[in-house]
Amino acid sequence: xxxxxxxxxxxxxxxxxxxxxxxxxxxxxxxxxxxxxxxxxxxxxxxxxxxxxxxxxxxxxxxxxxxxxxxxxxxxxxxxxxxxxxxxxxxxxxxxxxxxxxxxxxxxxxxxxxxxxxxxxxxxxxxxxxxxxxxxxxxxxxxxxxxxxxxxxxxxxxxxxxxxxxxxxxxxxxxxxxxxxxxxxxxxxxxxxxxxxxxxxxxxxxxxxxxxxxxxxxxxxxxxxxxxxxxxxxxxxxxxxxxxxxxxxxxxxxxxxxxxxxxxxxxxxxxxxxxxxxxxxxxxxxxxxxxxxxxxxxxxxxxxxxxxxxxxxxxxxxxxxxxxxxxxxxxxxxxxxxxxxxxxxxxxxxxxxxxxxxxxxxxxxxxxxxxxxxxxxxxxxxxxxxxxxxxxxxxxxxxxxxxxxxxxx
Numbered sequence: 001x002x003x004x005x006x007x008x009x010x011x012x013x014x015x016x017x018x019x020x021x022x023x024x025x026x027x028x029x030x031x032x033x034x035x036x037x038x039x040x041x042x043x044x045x046x047x048x049x050x051x052x053x054x055x056x057x058x059x060x061x062x063x064x065x066x067x068x069x070x071x072x073x074x075x076x077x078x079x080x081x082x083x084x085x086x087x088x089x090x091x092x093x094x095x096x097x098x099x100x101x102x103x104x105x106x107x108x109x110x111x112x113x114x115x116x117x118x119x120x121x122x123x124x125x126x127x128x129x130x131x132x133x134x135x136x137x138x139x140x141x142x143x144x145x146x147x148x149x150x151x152x153x154x155x156x157x158x159x160x161x162x163x164x165x166x167x168x169x170x171x172x173x174x175x176x177x178x179x180x181x182x183x184x185x186x187x188x189x190x191x192x193x194x195x196x197x198x199x200x201x202x203x204x205x206x207x208x209x210x211x212x213x214x215x216x217x218x219x220x221x222x223x224x225x226x227x228x229x230x231x232x233x234x235x236x237x238x239x240x241x242x243x244x245x246x247x248x249x250x251x252x253x254x255x256x257x258x259x260x261x262x263x264x265x266x267x268x269x270x271x272x273x274x275x276x277x278x279x280x281x282x283x284x285x286x287x288x289x290x291x292x293x294x295x296x297x298x299x300x301x302x303x304x305x306x307x308x309x310x311x312x313x314x315x316x317x318x319x320x321x322x323x324x325x326x327x328x329x330x331x332x333x334x335x336x337x338x339x340x341x342x343x344x345x346x347x348x349x350x351x352x353x354x355x356x357x358x359x360x361x362x363x364x365x366x367x368x369x370x371x372x373x374x375x376x377x378x379x380x381x382x383x384x385x386x387x388x389x390x391x392x393x394x395x396x397x398x399x400x401x402x403x404x405x406x407x408x409x
Contacts, residue, residue: 349379
C-alpha cells in the first residue's frame, strides 16, 4: 500500500440525483479524510442502478487507492451496493449466518419483527472484512483488492458518522503511513471572485503544498489555504507562512478566519467605535436586522417600498435607487446618524421579473462623500434576496468602519 493514498467518495442513491435530499455525507467523509492526510480528488454520485454502480466503482479503482461508498446497504430491491461492489471486484456474494443472527437480534431489541428481505443484508462480497454496526441494522464491510480498497458504509448519517470515526479512520491509519492535512479559511468581504483571483496571482494559486483556492458563496468569497505535512505543527507553520503571503496581497479585504462571521465582526466593530447604525428595511423585513446584535442598531421596517415614499414625502417619480440614495443622505443628516443602511425590495417580485430595479441597498457613513449602493433585478421573493443584499450591505459597512476606525472620537 502506498504511503499517500488518494480516495474517491461514491454517494449512492437516486434520491440525491433527484434533488430530494442533500448529500451531506460526502462532505463529512471528505473532511474526515482530509484531517488524516488522505487526498480526495473525486466525488461521485450514482443512482440506484446496478450497472452504473458497478461502473462507478470500477472507474474509481482506476484512479484511487481508497474507495468509500455510502448508501444502498438496506434490505429493499433498490439497495444494490453489495452486488455492485461484488461485480466491480469480480467476487461472489457470500451469506454470513453470524451477520444474519446479529441483524435478527437487533430487530428483537427494537421490538420489531424482521421481514425476510432483511436476509439480503447478510450477504457480502467474498473475503470482505465485516465492519460491525452497533448503531444500525446495515452491516458495513471492506473489500481489499490488488487495485485498491473498497469501503462500504450505510447512508443513514448517524450510522455513517459513527462507523467512519470508530472503524474506517482507525483502519486507514493502521493501513497507511499518513501525514496530516489542515486547512484555514480566510473570509473576505467587498471583493468579487475574479478580482480576488487576480490580486492573489497565479504564483500563489498554482502552489502545490500549501495550496490556495477560492470558494465563492452568495455575496462572498472564501480563500482556503491547505497544507500537508508529517505533523500538525509543521503543517500549521506552512499555513502561517502562506497566510502572510496571501494577506500581503488581499489583507484589506479579509475580515476573519475559519468560523468567524461577517455579522459578528461588524457587530464588534460597531461596539468598539460606539456607532449605532440606522437600518431601514422595506419589503424584506429582518434581512439585516436579524443578523446583527440589537445593541448596535435602530431600525424602521416597512412592508412595501411604497410606504417609504409616503412616510418620508418622497417624489413618487423617483426610481427605487433614487429613493434609497435620497433617503440615505436625508437620514444621515436629519437624524444625526453616523451610519445608515437602506434596503428596499418589492415583496411580491422574484428573480424572473423583467425589471432593472427590483431591489436596492444603499450604505453611507459620516466619512463617505456619497452613498454606496447596489441595484438588483430581483425582488424579495427571490431565494437570493436574503443572501446577496445583506452580505453586500454588511461588507460595505465593514469596509467603511475598517478604513475609518475614528468614526467617533
